[in-house]
Amino acid sequence: MKNILSLSAIVLFAVLACNSKKAPVETVKPAPPFIESVDPPDAPPKTWKEHWFEHVQLLNRVYYDTSVVVYYDGDVKPTIAWPKTYMAEAWNYTKKTYGKFGDDSRLFVIYHAGKYSGGHPGTYLDAGHDYRNVTDCGASSFDAWTTGIDNDIDLSTHEIGHIVEGASKGVKESPAFDIWHDSKWMEIYQYDVYLGLNRTADAQRWYNKMMAVTDSYPKAGTQWFRNWFLPIYDNYGKAKVLNGFFTLLSQQFPKQQLIVQGKSYQQYIRKMNFGEFIHFWSGAAKADLAPLALTAFGPKDEKGADWSPMLAKAKTDFPAITY
Numbered sequence: 001m002k003n004i005l006s007l008s009a010i011v012l013f014a015v016l017a018c019n020s021k022k023a024p025v026e027t028v029k030p031a032p033p034f035i036e037s038v039d040p041p042d043a044p045p046k047t048w049k050e051h052w053f054e055h056v057q058l059l060n061r062v063y064y065d066t067s068v069v070v071y072y073d074g075d076v077k078p079t080i081a082w083p084k085t086y087m088a089e090a091w092n093y094t095k096k097t098y099g100k101f102g103d104d105s106r107l108f109v110i111y112h113a114g115k116y117s118g119g120h121p122g123t124y125l126d127a128g129h130d131y132r133n134v135t136d137c138g139a140s141s142f143d144a145w146t147t148g149i150d151n152d153i154d155l156s157t158h159e160i161g162h163i164v165e166g167a168s169k170g171v172k173e174s175p176a177f178d179i180w181h182d183s184k185w186m187e188i189y190q191y192d193v194y195l196g197l198n199r200t201a202d203a204q205r206w207y208n209k210m211m212a213v214t215d216s217y218p219k220a221g222t223q224w225f226r227n228w229f230l231p232i233y234d235n236y237g238k239a240k241v242l243n244g245f246f247t248l249l250s251q252q253f254p255k256q257q258l259i260v261q262g263k264s265y266q267q268y269i270r271k272m273n274f275g276e277f278i279h280f281w282s283g284a285a286k287a288d289l290a291p292l293a294l295t296a297f298g299p300k301d302e303k304g305a306d307w308s309p310m311l312a313k314a315k316t317d318f319p320a321i322t323y
Contacts, residue, residue, distance in 0.1 A: 044069040044106070052128050053120070055136070059110060067092055068107050075113040075142055082148030083109050083156070087135070090157055093196045097239045098164050098246060101133050107160070111145050112138035119159045123167035125260050125267075133167070135159035153202065154190065161189040169250035172258055172267040179277050179302070180224065181217065188229035192239050218274070218302040227296035236285035244284035252318050253280070274301035275310025276318070283321035 039046070048059040048071055059071035062078060067088035072078065091107040102124030116138025122129025129136075137155050139145065145152055165174040165185050176185070187210045194203035210225035232241055249268070253276075258267040272280070274297075282289040290311060301307050315321075 044108070052122070052136075055112075055116060057112065057115075064106070066105055068109050070109045071111070073110075073112045073115075075115070076111050076144070077113070077146060080111075080145050080148075082152070083111065083145075086148060086153055087156060087160075089197055090153075090160055090193055093193060094160055094164060097192075097196070098168050098243050101163060101167055102131075104132065106133070107163075108132045108134045109156070110134060110136040112136075113144045114140065114142040119155050121159045121162035121166065123163050123172070125167050125172040125258065125265055131261055133163050135163075150205070154206070157190045157193055158183070158186045160193075161186040164189060164246070168246040170265045171250050171255060172265065175249060175253055175268045175270070175272040176277055178271045179218075179274060181215075184215070184224040184229070187213070187225045188233055188242065191225075191230075192233065192242060196239065218300065219298045222297060224296070228292065231292060232281065232285055232289065236287060241284050245281055248280050248283050248321060252321060273310045273314075274305075274307035275312070276314040278307065278311050279314035279318060279321060282323045283318075286323050288323055 044061060044064050046061045048061070050057050050059060057073040059073055061069060062072050063070040063081075063084040065084070065088065068084060068091060070083050070087070072080070087107060087109045095101065095105075104124065108122075108129070116136075117140045119135065119137040122132060122134030122136065124131050124133050135156055137145075137159060165177070166172065191203060191206050191210065194200075194206055210230075211223075213223065213225060215222045215224060237244070250266075253272065254269045255266040256269050258265045278289055278293045290308075293307075297307075299306055299308065301310075
């Protein structure tokens with residue numbers, strides 16, 4: 001009995017001794033707090049629902065900075081990165097050359113794949129694209145825009161050129177559009193952009209391509225780039241003469257007030273005729289370009305009218321333009 005009691009005491013002591021030890025506590029670090037990415041107040045929207053022409057896509061913002069905001073539709077490969085650099089460079093060069101375009105410094109760049117082949121612009125003076133400067137480019141291929149060379153940048157740059165001709169100097173519309181149509185101004189604009197960005201290979205590629213282009217207006221076989229724009233560009237100040245044309249338009253050509261989102265701008269009230277076109281380009285070049293126009297275009301405008309009397313009248317109507 002004594003031995004049993006002794007043994008019991010030992011066991012009880014052992015149990016009490018074990019219970020008296022503090023069990024180790026495993027330390028578990030708390031999970032880091034979940035932080036949701038919140039845009040700053042002036043950030044462009046993360047998504048943008050199209051509501052122009054036949055476009056109905058929900059666009060996703062893939063990049064933005066102070067120069068560009070890039071949106072892709074759901075079929076554009078998200079790994080495509082060149083627009084955030086090239087389009088920013090082209091847009092910044094354009095603003096440096098032609099001045100600002102509204103209060104927002106950014107160009108809104110849109111790309112589509114598998115749809116909407118071609119492109120169009122939007123400007124800060126028009127509600128169609130929510131008063132934003134926009135290039136909207138599409139392609140029939142679902143593999144579009146992957147290279148960032150040749151037509152990828154040609155079409156994209158072309159649409160920036162439309163913003164220049166249709167919204168420079170705070171004035172809406174393009175008085176010369178019916179004369180040079182959709183692409184003739186863009187031919188020299190793009191050449192200058194490539195040179196201005198030191199993209200010499202692209203400039204040479206574009207030069208070679210444009211030197212072979214012929215058009216039916218104002219007469220069959222007209223070579224706008226080779227015989228009109230390039231001589232003006234090379235001989236009368238390059239980018240300076242290009243900008244000078246839009247500056248003279250904003251100063252001299254008939255306009256009316258335009259209120260956009262409570263702010264006062266202006267809008268051209270009519271298109272220009274061929275004589276006025278030559279007169280204003282001569283003013284930008286500070287040289288009489290009538291002989292060059294005669295060589296490049298012949299003596300008549302696209303409708304078959306002699307432009308010489310129009311030029312004489314333009315000199316009377318706009319006497320402040322001298323050369």
